[in-house]
Amino acid sequence: MCAYSTTTLSDVVYSIAVTSSGRMRSHHWPLAAALLTAYIACVDALNNGLARTPHMGYNTWNCFAGDINENIIKSTANIMVKSGLIKAGYDYLVIDDGWSELDRGKDGKIIASETRFPSGIQHVADYVHAKGLKYGMYSDAGSKTCLGLPGSRGNEELDAQYFADLGVDFLKYDNCYAPASDWIVDRYSAMRDALNKTGRPILFSMCNWGAGDPWKWAQKVGNSWRTTQDIENSWDGMLRCLDNTIGLSRYAEPGAWNDPDMLEVGNPGLLENEQRSHFALWCLLKSPLFIGADLRKLSKSALEILTANEVIAVNQDPLGVAGDLIWKEGPIEVYAGPLKGGSRAVVLFNRHSITTQYPISNVTVTWDHLGYPSDAQATVRDLHAAKDVGVFAEAFTAGVDIHDAVMVKITPLKKEQKYEEWRPWPEQYTMQPSSAISSVA
Numbered sequence: 001m002c003a004y005s006t007t008t009l010s011d012v013v014y015s016i017a018v019t020s021s022g023r024m025r026s027h028h029w030p031l032a033a034a035l036l037t038a039y040i041a042c043v044d045a046l047n048n049g050l051a052r053t054p055h056m057g058y059n060t061w062n063c064f065a066g067d068i069n070e071n072i073i074k075s076t077a078n079i080m081v082k083s084g085l086i087k088a089g090y091d092y093l094v095i096d097d098g099w100s101e102l103d104r105g106k107d108g109k110i111i112a113s114e115t116r117f118p119s120g121i122q123h124v125a126d127y128v129h130a131k132g133l134k135y136g137m138y139s140d141a142g143s144k145t146c147l148g149l150p151g152s153r154g155n156e157e158l159d160a161q162y163f164a165d166l167g168v169d170f171l172k173y174d175n176c177y178a179p180a181s182d183w184i185v186d187r188y189s190a191m192r193d194a195l196n197k198t199g200r201p202i203l204f205s206m207c208n209w210g211a212g213d214p215w216k217w218a219q220k221v222g223n224s225w226r227t228t229q230d231i232e233n234s235w236d237g238m239l240r241c242l243d244n245t246i247g248l249s250r251y252a253e254p255g256a257w258n259d260p261d262m263l264e265v266g267n268p269g270l271l272e273n274e275q276r277s278h279f280a281l282w283c284l285l286k287s288p289l290f291i292g293a294d295l296r297k298l299s300k301s302a303l304e305i306l307t308a309n310e311v312i313a314v315n316q317d318p319l320g321v322a323g324d325l326i327w328k329e330g331p332i333e334v335y336a337g338p339l340k341g342g343s344r345a346v347v348l349f350n351r352h353s354i355t356t357q358y359p360i361s362n363v364t365v366t367w368d369h370l371g372y373p374s375d376a377q378a379t380v381r382d383l384h385a386a387k388d389v390g391v392f393a394e395a396f397t398a399g400v401d402i403h404d405a406v407m408v409k410i411t412p413l414k415k416e417q418k419y420e421e422w423r424p425w426p427e428q429y430t431m432q433p434s435s436a437i438s439s440v441a
Contacts, residue, residue: 089316097174185212227244247324283407284322284407
């Protein structure tokens with residue numbers, strides 16, 4: 001049992017982390033973070049049994065922002081089925097911000113826009129479900145959504161039941177119009193509790209922008225949490241989200257995942273090789289995979305990247321351990337993660353400037369990096385090409401083009417149970433430092 005009520009602990013954390021004027025005390029955050037652990041240990045967990053592997057689907061925001069309507073949703077659902085995306089695992093179709101009217105109804109409920117959805121939002125939900133897809137919607141943990149439409153703060157139970165009655169399977173929950181004085185754990189926990197109360201399993205995707213270091217507490221609150229601000233449709237925007245997720249793999253687990261934001265594969269801001277590396281890295285990080293391009297205009301190469309079965313299999317591996325950065329030398333990086341059965345998924349990544357005279361760099365992963373004996377014989381399989389490269393010992397090297405990635409699966413010929421136990425983070429990071437509280441003045 002908890003020594004203090006959760007309300008008391010929440011108040012204590014808030015008083016430490018936030019000034020009377022509502023500003024964050026950054027130098028007191030380590031103490032607040034330590035108390036967060038105690039706070040979350042005292043609250044109920046999200047009880048939906050979902051996202052045992054990272055969730056996959058489509059979200060309207062990156063492509064359409066708030067300019068959505070029922071025809072776009074229906075055509076997207078049709079294409080997800082016809083193109084094979086649903087077969088590849090993309091089974092959620094999520095309507096993001098912009099679906100509601102500006103004001104709630106007299107009964108307090110959110111009203112779907114009659115202009116954008118003239119057949120009614122229930123009709124849209126039924127249409128999506130009839131295609132064999134799961135249906136997702138959007139709300140906000142503040143007083144308004146990011147587009148200024150009604151948020152759910154203070155109306156969590158009313159809105160959660162509204163979503164459940166519609167047959168919603170997924171809720172993306174944003175973080176706009178919420179002051180620091182309204183503690184972020186309380187806001188997201190309130191909707192978690194409301195969703196639990198409906199009795200309907202609704203996947204809870206926390207779009208909290210990394211605010212409040214959610215990887216330290218959100219495992220009992222949501223099925224995923226954002227590690228960073230929104231992705232941008234550019235190489236630098238993708239790298240920012242990647243870099244802000246490095247080092248967080250140890251916090252992810254089945255049912256609770258780090259989310260570096262949606263995919264930009266298929267959008268014009270990334271070249272084909274950049275899209276390939278973006279997708280490979282998100283798969284290795286065990287990120288949720290949500291397409292954000294206009295499927296009506298999706299290129300053949302983008303569709304091939306998004307439906308690369310052996311790459312997706314890494315993301316959906318049942319061991320459920322997220323990969324991470326294990327080696328770096330300047331712009332050359334190696335990412336790796338363990339797979340069920342003791343294999344390793346590895347991404348060899350070339351971040352060199354696109355203006356360099358030497359576009360291809362040799363990138364090497366050694367067996368020592370992966371927790372294998374150096375003399376172990378192992379099969380290396382190219383996951384993009386879906387073919388074996390050969391049998392190697394000690395190390396594997398591949399030539400990697402600028403802004404591209406080579407993704408391989410390395411499988412020792414001699415299997416040992418201990419190979420499955422290796423983790424891609426330093427041993428000293430498996431526990432929080434015991435001095436977290438005493439070191440704070």
